[in-house]
Amino acid sequence: MMHKIGFIGCGNMGRAIIKGIVTSGVCEPGDIIASAHTQATIDAAHEQFGIDVTLDNTQAASAEIVVLAVKPYMFDEVVPQIAPALPEDVILVSIAPAKTLAWLSETAGVAKVVRLMPNTPAAVGEGMTSVVPNDACTQEDVDRVLAIVNSFGKSEFIPEKLIDAGSAVAGCAPAFFYMFIEAMADAAVLEGMPRAQAYRFAAQAAVGSGKMVLESGQHPGALKDAVCSPGGTTIEGVRTLEEMGMRGAVIDALMATVDKAQSL
Numbered sequence: 001m002m003h004k005i006g007f008i009g010c011g012n013m014g015r016a017i018i019k020g021i022v023t024s025g026v027c028e029p030g031d032i033i034a035s036a037h038t039q040a041t042i043d044a045a046h047e048q049f050g051i052d053v054t055l056d057n058t059q060a061a062s063a064e065i066v067v068l069a070v071k072p073y074m075f076d077e078v079v080p081q082i083a084p085a086l087p088e089d090v091i092l093v094s095i096a097p098a099k100t101l102a103w104l105s106e107t108a109g110v111a112k113v114v115r116l117m118p119n120t121p122a123a124v125g126e127g128m129t130s131v132v133p134n135d136a137c138t139q140e141d142v143d144r145v146l147a148i149v150n151s152f153g154k155s156e157f158i159p160e161k162l163i164d165a166g167s168a169v170a171g172c173a174p175a176f177f178y179m180f181i182e183a184m185a186d187a188a189v190l191e192g193m194p195r196a197q198a199y200r201f202a203a204q205a206a207v208g209s210g211k212m213v214l215e216s217g218q219h220p221g222a223l224k225d226a227v228c229s230p231g232g233t234t235i236e237g238v239r240t241l242e243e244m245g246m247r248g249a250v251i252d253a254l255m256a257t258v259d260k261a262q263s264l
Contacts, residue, residue, distance in 0.1 A: 002087070003052065005148070006063030007034035008078060010045045010053075013095060014069035016123035020152025022049050023125075035060035058085035065091045065144065068104075072096040072264050079107045086110055091141050093148075097167055098264035101134040101160060111136040114145050115160065117167040118152070120174055127153025130166035164261040168254040176253060181206055 004027050007014050014034065022029055029050035035057045036042045042053035054060055061082035070078050075096060086092065091112045094104055104113045114137060117130040129149045133142050149155045158166050181202045188198035213220055228235040 003033040003060075003063040004031040004065065005033075006060040006066045007032070007069050008057050008060055008066065008082060009068070009070035009074075010034040010036040010041055011069065011071075012120060013118060013122070014067070015045065015048070016120060016127070017067065017069070017095075017118065017148065017152060018045070018049050018051065020122060020125065020127070021148055022051070024151035026147050026151050033060050033063060057082050061085040062087065063090070065093060065148070067093045067095065069095055072098055075099050079104070083108050083110075091137065091145060093145060097164060097261040101132065105134065105136075112141055113137075114142070115163060116145075116149060117163055117171050118149070119171045122152035125152055128170040129153060129155040130158045130163055130170065131155050132158060132160045132163055164258045167261055168257040172254070172257040176250070177206060 005021065007018065010018075018032060018034065021027060021032065030052065032049070032051040033054060034042065034045050034051055035054050036045070037055075039055065042055065045051060046053045057078060058081070060066070062085050064087070066082070066086060068075065068079070075094075079099075086108060088110075089112070090110055091114060092104060092108055092110050093114045093116060095116045095118055097117070099115075101113050101115060104115070105111065113134045115130075115132040118127050119129070121127050122129070127149075131142075131146065131149060133145070137145075146155060181199065184202040184205075185195060185198035188201060189195050193201070209223075212218075212223055216223065224238070228238060
């Protein structure tokens with residue numbers, strides 16, 4: 001039996017995608033097969049999701065849609081390894097930076113390729129994914145991939161030249177948000193708030209602020225201004241952040257991730 005979706009690699013991002021697929025009912029667990037390097041990893045995936053698992057990458061590659069979910073440094077080894085096992089009409093999906101549509105198609109010897117840049121909030125159904133299909137993909141092919149992607153969050157099409165920017169602002173940014181939440185909680189703890197409560201306050205503020213941007217349609221600057229009363233506490237905090245160079249630091253951090261992605 002040919003599986004509908006095969007995962008080469010079953011790490012954090014692979015498991016987040018599988019969770020979305022299974023939870024939303026895009027396909028049944030038995031329609032999915034995943035490979036990994038260790039028995040412990042595939043046993044855990046089978047127990048959690050009920051999917052088929054294997055230690056053999058080529059077995060997982062014999063699916064209608066094959067998702068390359070290994071680390072970027074492994075692509076040079078793994079893609080040629082699975083190439084002979086890929087079905088002729090396979091849709092090859094990559095979630096790694098650096099490897100282009102052209103490289104993937106040529107190295108794997110397949111026509112249809114889609115690059116995705118998801119992020120780890122996919123694990124809680126709030127992912128943000130960049131989608132870049134090549135010209136060989138039909139609308140039906142793209143729709144099948146979108147059904148997977150939208151099962152764990154939101155997605156948008158972008159040109160391939162912007163995929164590193166999309167990865168920076170969505171894929172890498174959660175780590176920066178976590179740092180910001182942790183720092184805000186530290187400040188609340190300094191003022192006497194219990195740490196667990198401080199994390200809840202800071203995290204919910206982040207969730208609510210993001211939702212305000214998405215649902216209000218207002219510019220983030222306008223939303224910021226609405227919180228800053230004349231002579232009040234918030235504008236004093238904003239002044240301090242500006243004095244410490246917050247905006248420049250954030251921009252520099254994101255540009256550093258783009259530079260790193262392009263050097264892989």
